[in-house]
Amino acid sequence: MFANGYVGSTEDSQRIRKLDKQRGEQRKKFEELQEKKRREAAGLRQFGSSRSEAYEAAFKNETVGLVTREEFLEKRNTIQDRLAEDELRERLEAEATAAAEKERRKKEKEKKKAKAKLSFAADVMEAPEAAEAAAAPAAKRPRFSKLGKDPGVQTAFLPDKDREAQEEELKRRLRAEWVQQQEAIKNETLEIVYSYWDGSGHRRKVTVRKGDSIGVFLKAVREQLAPQFRELRAVSVDNMMYIKEDLILPHHHTFYELIVNKARGKSGPLFDFGVKDDIRMLGDASMESQDVHAGKIVERHWYERNKHIFPASRWEIFDPEADYGDKYTIKG
Template identity: 40%
Template structure:
């Protein structure tokens, strides 16, 4: 009877462990079901409808008043990029949760295997102790919390021994090149590195756009009236013309009823569209007919000797004029040489013909 009671104690301990494992499995299944419900997507029509509805709603909420077509396209591209990053982040989190669940499942299976072997060994030891020492049956049958903790420690020690043996086994040859094989961890590291570099690049460009520059311009109404304006590299030509208009209205009464859309900015004999920014010409080192449009590098332009951030008067100050004046005088010099800016056109070798038909190359 004493041996029967001891077996009942072992059976109770095993039942407790099985209940604990069953509870953990139920929790894992509940988490899996929750993730599947969150990631559940309907048919392909609903998928794209939901995606573009969210983009359209975000675009509507961020757009106030009238905007140009290019600004609208730029905002739409930014919203689409943000939406794609959100979806990618959500999918990555789901994959990480799935991986953690698989690792936990493997660890639970290893524990179950070791516990089954440990229970067999304990039963054999108990039988041997009953045959050799019948007087100690009462002490062997007494099972309390302290004994349970000791057995758990022994199980953990056995697991550690098994892990050490597994590490000592012969693995892959470290000298073999496996870079061409798919590796999820390596791909994840590369993606994180790309994202980090992208963020650093964006931060650098934002810092450049916020740098201030002093631009020399000339209000042209048949004669030049030279002025200066401080702007940021990220400002557009339209913002620059608006600031010029506010300054010129104090001296020229004919500009009082004029709006910024009625002004033109001409740089190096090229009519610059309003939607371009100074940053666009700086990073591309764009050139006009008679020289660089916005080149503030002291090493590239020897005429700039004092401040590399300041566009000196020697670098052909841009002209600010009315469109109506240009339409009336576009057949007369210097307006006869002006033409719209084309980013695809190269002006590296621009030629001018003088009255004696001598061709002069501008470089």
């Protein structure tokens, strides 16, 4: 039983004594730490005030006894000036020391950086060559991008950035030249002989560009024929058809495509638009000659009424993938 009236087991009492002992040790350490801090603070205050206290004591010694007001003020100003000079000198010395330390660190950093830039090749060179290489600027050292390559070995199959860049530049230049040439061809003029067919033929000529489409060609034809054929004035281009070599050419195809691809129809070439005669009126229709007939211009509603009658019964829509040349041979 404890004096404070606590009643418990022996283990509890031992644990309580142990905790009390730990608290006492912690309290003692805390008090020692506080005492140490007070001593350090007192020492710092004494260190900071030692100079001013020394000057104050010297001032008191110099002003012992009766002195005039002017002498008192002069001595006071002298002591203050001396104290200010000492503080300024100490501050300048501290700044100079800090600047010197900063410069020293900067030089050490530059020295380490320069050492890291040294190449492995400089380490294996002989002493005179190493000295010369170290004295020369790094920017003037020769670069050996293909050092150790045998010029006698066939390396055309290996990747080469320089060669690939030259090939790409050549391809780009040739592609640009080809595109320019094709644009020049498309801008060339083309004189087309056609026959407006309304049951009988009315042959005319019109000039277009090779790059123009069949739709543009039919618009030029309508403008040319409208003054003479009044029924065409109210007809749109979409209701007009162009038939060449028994093939109906869609409006989106261009003459450039027909010429470049050397397209062929059922009875002759589609890429020749000169003045020709109908081979069916002259001889064997299975034999192609240079004297082929001109293309026909008809209205769509005329074709719908007469597509079961010759010659409209032979017409079909042009298919670029189809081969129409196997039905006839070329004479000569």
